[in-house]
Amino acid sequence: MGAARRFRCLESFEKIQKTKEKHMLVVMNQQATQEQIDAVVAVIESRGYTARPMPGGQRVAICVLYNQGAVDSSPLVGMSGVKEVIRVTNPYKLVSRELQPEDSIINVGGVLIGNGHLSMIAGPCAIESEDQALTIARHVKAAGADLFRGGAFKPRTSPYSFQGLGEEGLKIMARVREETGMPIVTEAMDHEVFDLVEEYADMVQIGTRNMQNFTLLRRAGRSRKPILLKRGLSATIEEWLMAAEYIMEGGNSQVVLCERGVRTFSHHSRNTLDLSAIPVVRKESHLPIIVDPSHAAGRRNQVIPLSRAAVAVGCHGLMVEVHHQPDAAMSDGAQSLYPGQFQQLCRQIDSLFEIFKPLGNMDEMVI
Ligand code: PEP
Numbered sequence: 001m002g003a004a005r006r007f008r009c010l011e012s013f014e015k016i017q018k019t020k021e022k023h024m025l026v027v028m029n030q031q032a033t034q035e036q037i038d039a040v041v042a043v044i045e046s047r048g049y050t051a052r053p054m055p056g057g058q059r060v061a062i063c064v065l066y067n068q069g070a071v072d073s074s075p076l077v078g079m080s081g082v083k084e085v086i087r088v089t090n091p092y093k094l095v096s097r098e099l100q101p102e103d104s105i106i107n108v109g110g111v112l113i114g115n116g117h118l119s120m121i122a123g124p125c126a127i128e129s130e131d132q133a134l135t136i137a138r139h140v141k142a143a144g145a146d147l148f149r150g151g152a153f154k155p156r157t158s159p160y161s162f163q164g165l166g167e168e169g170l171k172i173m174a175r176v177r178e179e180t181g182m183p184i185v186t187e188a189m190d191h192e193v194f195d196l197v198e199e200y201a202d203m204v205q206i207g208t209r210n211m212q213n214f215t216l217l218r219r220a221g222r223s224r225k226p227i228l229l230k231r232g233l234s235a236t237i238e239e240w241l242m243a244a245e246y247i248m249e250g251g252n253s254q255v256v257l258c259e260r261g262v263r264t265f266s267h268h269s270r271n272t273l274d275l276s277a278i279p280v281v282r283k284e285s286h287l288p289i290i291v292d293p294s295h296a297a298g299r300r301n302q303v304i305p306l307s308r309a310a311v312a313v314g315c316h317g318l319m320v321e322v323h324h325q326p327d328a329a330m331s332d333g334a335q336s337l338y339p340g341q342f343q344q345l346c347r348q349i350d351s352l353f354e355i356f357k358p359l360g361n362m363d364e365m366v367i
């Protein structure tokens with residue numbers, strides 16, 4: 001190897017080492033007392049960093065935030081109650097499994113996502129009228145849906161397409177919740193409308209096109225409502241997890257990730273469902289991950305097969321568009337299942353989930 005090349009290799013090796021050294025976690029013993037945790041926090045903060053204790057099922061891990069360079073771990077290693085100090089290799093910290101080895105369970109208006117059951121989220125793409133929303137909600141509830149989803153504010157590619165009913169749509173969703181008991185999921189397209197959406201919704205969706213809308217992510221971080229964060233059209237898994245990190249860093253740890261397909265050269269579907277993202281995200285992060293096969297497929301006939309595949313690769317739930325009159329739907333009719341098909345899907349995946357559930361445990365998923 002030439003001297004110049006060797007020098008470049010050395011330089012990039014040092015760069016990698018420096019990045020690794022920047023991220024640090026202090027893992028406490030299971031029996032660590034609150035005083036011991038407070039003492040570690042005090043030492044970290046005395047150096048000008050922020051310490052964020054994250055209670056896990058077994059023990060507390062303390063995350064070091066806002067350090068610009070490497071943190072000297074030596075004063076922390078010997079402190080009472082400290083089990084180990086870990087160098088985190090990824091730029092994301094709070095979302096990372098290194099920080100919290102156990103799966104997070106997110107409570108959406110009383111429905112738990114990530115607790116060993118497959119969560120079903122269903123409803124029309126857009127809320128069109130009370131009658132439409134209630135008709136679809138009754139169907140999906142009877143078939144086994146846990147949460148009702150619909151759009152009141154719709155991100156549409158064309159400014160001439162139906163943009164949603166706005167607040168009237170939110171009011172209709174609230175009536176659906178009242179009648180059916182299903183908590184509701186709906187999208188906030190920008191930080192200005194967030195307050196309004198948050199008032200009505202049990203879970204606020206951040207859509208694909210907004211995955212890196214940092215003002216919106218910061219607003220979501222200040223919310224007390226769980227956030228459903230869809231993957232950007234061309235986002236890498238790291239970018240997606242960093243977007244989730246924004247929300248958690250803001251103080252909201254209730255985040256559910258949603259894979260909805262990425263842009264590829266393929267024409268046989270609207271997007272390409274990246275099923276390989278599910279085991280990767282589950283290995284990297286403790287956050288639950290669900291799959292939206294409808295926006296990936298764009299065509300009704302692919303939705304059930306893709307849902308089955310998503311269950312087999314270990315997702316925690318599915319979000320599916322359903323319409324009782326898809327041909328008359330004001331948006332995304334072509335990918336909306338008929339109520340009978342949704343019922344069929346629920347039956348199929350219930351038994352599939354039972355088969356694949358044991359594989360959901362991380363020991364078997366880590367390759
Ligand atoms: C939606 O969920 O209604 C939607 C528009 O999806 P996406 O943001 O994934 O395109």
Ligand code: MN
Pocket residue numbers: 125126295321331332
């Ligand atoms: Mn849609």
